[in-house]
Amino acid sequence: MKTMAISKAFTLIEPGSVVLMATNDGEKNNIMTISWSMAMDFTPRFAITTGAWHYSYNVIRDSKVCVIAIPTLDLIGQLVGVGTCSGTDTDKFQKFGLTPLKGIHVRAPLIKECLANVECRVIDIVEKYSIVVLDGIEARQIDC
Ligand SMILES: Cc1cc2nc3c(=O)[nH]c(=O)nc-3n(C[C@H](O)[C@H](O)[C@H](O)COP(=O)(O)O)c2cc1C
Numbered sequence: 001m002k003t004m005a006i007s008k009a010f011t012l013i014e015p016g017s018v019v020l021m022a023t024n025d026g027e028k029n030n031i032m033t034i035s036w037s038m039a040m041d042f043t044p045r046f047a048i049t050t051g052a053w054h055y056s057y058n059v060i061r062d063s064k065v066c067v068i069a070i071p072t073l074d075l076i077g078q079l080v081g082v083g084t085c086s087g088t089d090t091d092k093f094q095k096f097g098l099t100p101l102k103g104i105h106v107r108a109p110l111i112k113e114c115l116a117n118v119e120c121r122v123i124d125i126v127e128k129y130s131i132v133v134l135d136g137i138e139a140r141q142i143d144c
Contacts, residue, residue, distance in 0.1 A: 020033060021034050021066050021069070022067040023063065024059070024107045031092045031096075033082050036048060036050070044137075049129070049131055049132070064121060065107065065122065066108045067110050068117070069117045070118075078096040078097070104138055106120070116141035
């Protein structure tokens with residue numbers, strides 16, 4: 001084996017499940033793409049990495065809820081699109097042809113086109129590492 005740049009070592013590990021995170025700031029829905037994601041236990045506890053430089057982060061910090069949506073492979077184009085523009089000036093549901101569904105427990109929307117959706121509550125934010133810890137409250141998957 002040859003050596004590789006240690007600065008690139010994170011790329012060996014980082015692409016956990018690439019998910020979409022849906023939020024609602026009290027007025028409008030939004031979505032962001034998250035590839036820094038992990039399950040933390042054999043419980044509905046998850047962690048994502050994001051920070052104050054993103055509009056979505058400020059929404060989940062204030063609202064304390066979000067929906068983690070698991071995309072299908074054919075949503076790859078939308079996944080990249082959603083992750084390269086901001087909800088501050090873009091209605092991403094409209095732009096990328098995605099459909100918001102009402103959540104049961106949280107004001108953030110589910111994404112109809114996704115394989116599964118988990119309504120989540122923010123239980124901790126580890127600011128030093130920009131880690132947001134989530135507890136899943138309710139999960140729904142497509143009926144196939
Ligand atoms: C494939 C992909 C994966 C991404 N993963 C993350 C991530 O794990 N954490 C993060 O903070 N941003 C991540 N981003 C960047 C955000 O999704 C992106 O900046 C997004 O536009 C923020 O949206 P907002 O301004 O509406 O909150 C990713 C982008 C792409 C394209």
